[in-house]
Amino acid sequence: MSEPEQAPQLLLHAMREAQRRDPMPGWPVRAQRLRALQALVTDHRQAIAEAISADFGHRPAEETELLEVFPSLSAIRHALRHGRRWMKPRRGFASLPFLPARTELRPQPRGVVGIIVPWNYPLFLAAGPLVDALAAGNRALVKLSEYTPRFAALFAELVGRYFEPDAVRAVTGGPEAAQAFAALPLDHLLFTGSTAVGRQVMRTAAAQLTPVTLELGGKSPAIVGPGARFGHAVERILLGKLVNAGQTCIAPDYVLLPRERVHDFVETARAMAARLYPQLPANPQYASIASERHYHRLSALRDAAVAAGARAWPLHEGGDYPAQRRLLPTLLTEVDDTMAVMREEIFGPLLPLVPYDTLEEAIGFVAARAHPLALYLFEQDARAIERVLARTHAGGVTVNDTLYHIAQHGLPLGGVGPSGMGGYHGEAGFRTFSHIKPVLRQARWNGTGLLDPPYGARFRRLLALLQRRG
Known part of the structure; x- marks a missing residue:
């Protein structure tokens, strides 16, 4: 052996x-x-x-x-x-x-x-x-x-x-x-x-x-705030989602964004995907799904969501490459909490878009769910950023980018609660x-013996003094 x-x-x-x-x-x-x-x-x-x-x-x-x-x-x-x-x-x-x-x-x-x-x-x-x-x-x-x-x-x-x-x-x-x-x-x-x-x-x-x-793991959200640089937010979310074909524990799992920007996100993401990964999913710089089991799980998540009423927005023309386990990156809109894609960690190139009407609503959406491993916030207003940081829990946060908090030696990587x-x-x-290991080194000359029994008037006076100063 x-x-x-x-x-x-x-x-x-x-x-x-x-x-x-x-x-x-x-x-x-x-x-x-x-x-x-x-x-x-x-x-x-x-x-x-x-x-x-x-x-x-x-x-x-x-x-x-x-x-x-x-x-x-x-x-x-x-x-x-x-x-x-x-x-x-x-x-x-x-x-x-x-x-x-x-x-x-x-x-x-x-x-x-x-x-x-x-x-x-x-x-x-x-x-x-x-x-x-x-x-x-x-x-x-x-x-x-x-x-x-x-x-x-x-x-x-x-x-x-x-x-x-x-x-x-x-x-x-x-x-x-x-x-x-x-x-x-x-x-x-x-x-x-x-x-x-x-x-x-x-x-x-x-x-x-x-x-x-x-x-x-868990479902790590990306919040696109009302004051976000929108094109930048879409690009960085997409990059965080598509490296390693989304098989990353801190990849954005879903996006919260203003309701009126959902269509803009879809169109911008398609343009970004064409620039970052042309000729998807055949592009050799785009990873395969690591196993047959995982590939079929992701396909089933997508198909079940569509069957339940979600709308799929592929980020490139054409279809999947099952023989090579290449899954076409896809946005999903009109999703809800009854769908497995919104309950399970996705761990692949599927990205649900969840609209909100106010930033407070987005914060409440995150706070009502299990604490994620990562949270991504895109926003320029300092007060809005502070509100999100103060009222949500996550293992780690990157503001105005994705993934890169994991690369900082001065920041611990870790989760909180279920993550x-x-x-x-x-x-x-x-x-x-x-x-x-905590160590106390007692000095040769010290007064701790004054607190030894038998306990009398001196002990009570010293104890009262310690309680006032300690």
């Missing part, structure tokens, strides 16, 4: 033993592991892109480079620049009544952490959290998706080549393997995927009291994968 195929339980045992021998790796060790990941991605970026494209049926290498390779390498460079500083304890003084004692917040690796990777961005959603885990001094087990088997096999082989056996390992396998992985007694588990599977992962991890970070819990990226990710 080769090392990537070893049972995860055996890998976890070996890693835990290694972590006990070196529970607090210094920065040189952490930096070396980060550079190993950097070399893995840099040396094999073409093979990685080819494997992902083969798994999808087709995905343009340019999108893999932009959406997976670039952010992975950028995250590594950011961690290498700042990780040593993140490791430093934060020292201060104790509360006034307890001076001259001092306090300390000491980041400590959690130990051996697990990362469960989805199929839609298999490199970035493996490498991104792995960067944070390694910067925090952990060892990591990575469970790769069975829906990207070529990439999974390649990445597992490369991890075995670039990392010492007890530092990082990648494992493969189907749903049963994922269930067993979530049941391991890990020190932390990060899962990226659907809300339904996230519930199962959390339930399984709870049996081991494994703390979890869940990066889930997830916890977050990572940059220093936030370092802290997710660390235990921030």
Whole structure:
């Protein structure tokens, strides 16, 4: 049995033993592991892109480079620049009544952490959290998706080549393997995927009291405000929807826009689609739907909506390419909440348009539904922007663009409520994968003994003084 195929339980045992021998790796060790990941991605970026494209049926290498390779390498460079500083304890003084004692917040690796990777961005959603885990001094087990088997096999082989056996390992396998992985007694588990599977992962991890970070999905709205630069809004929403053929957890899932601009949106989107992706869906820079199951699910969502009274507006002439799993990007109008396309996360190139009469109505529409992973607002009026930000919940927000909040090292990626819990990226990710251990350092000469029993008049006077000052 080769090392990537070893049972995860055996890998976890070996890693835990290694972590006990070196529970607090210094920065040189952490930096070396980060550079190993950097070399893995840099040396094999073409093979990685080819494997992902083969798994999808087709995905343009340019999108893999932009959406997976670039952010992975950028995250590594950011961690290498700042990780040593993140490791430093934060020292201060104790509360006034307890001076001259001092306090300390000491980041400590959690130990051996697990990362469960989805199929839609298999490199970035493996490498991104792995960067944070390694910067925090952990060892990591990575469970790769069975829906990207070529990439999974390649990445597992490369991890075995670039990392010492007890530092990082990648494992493969189907749903049963994922269930067993979530049941391991890990020190932390990060899962990226659907809300339904996230519930199962959390339930399984709870049996081991494994703390979890869940990066889930949901229906991420785009709001086109009354004061939006309309053409810009349509272009950026369309781009956010069509990269990776909409198979992005933070892609705009539906658009709220002024009622009188619905037809304008359709016409502008058609012109934009022709410019961004000419000759859809045959354009080689437009991705295929990753699996037959997912392709048929999306087709059924569209067709069921039309059968229930929605109107479909294809963004290009012609039809789908079923043999290549190329789905024609389509806007949907006259939708309602009885349709599955408005209840389920779409995760593909279908985009419902929901009209509103006032911005307050749009805010209420979002607030009445499950908190999304992302929210996009297009508006120029500062007071309107503040109203939307103050009265809606979302895991992350981009104003006057889409997607790019995920690329900011200073902003954590994470959901809220049904769209997830916890977050990572940059220093936030370092802290997710660390235990921030609180330490009180008592001074040799201190007055705490004055509060020892037996309790008498002096004790009562001191306690009254502390209550006034503390």
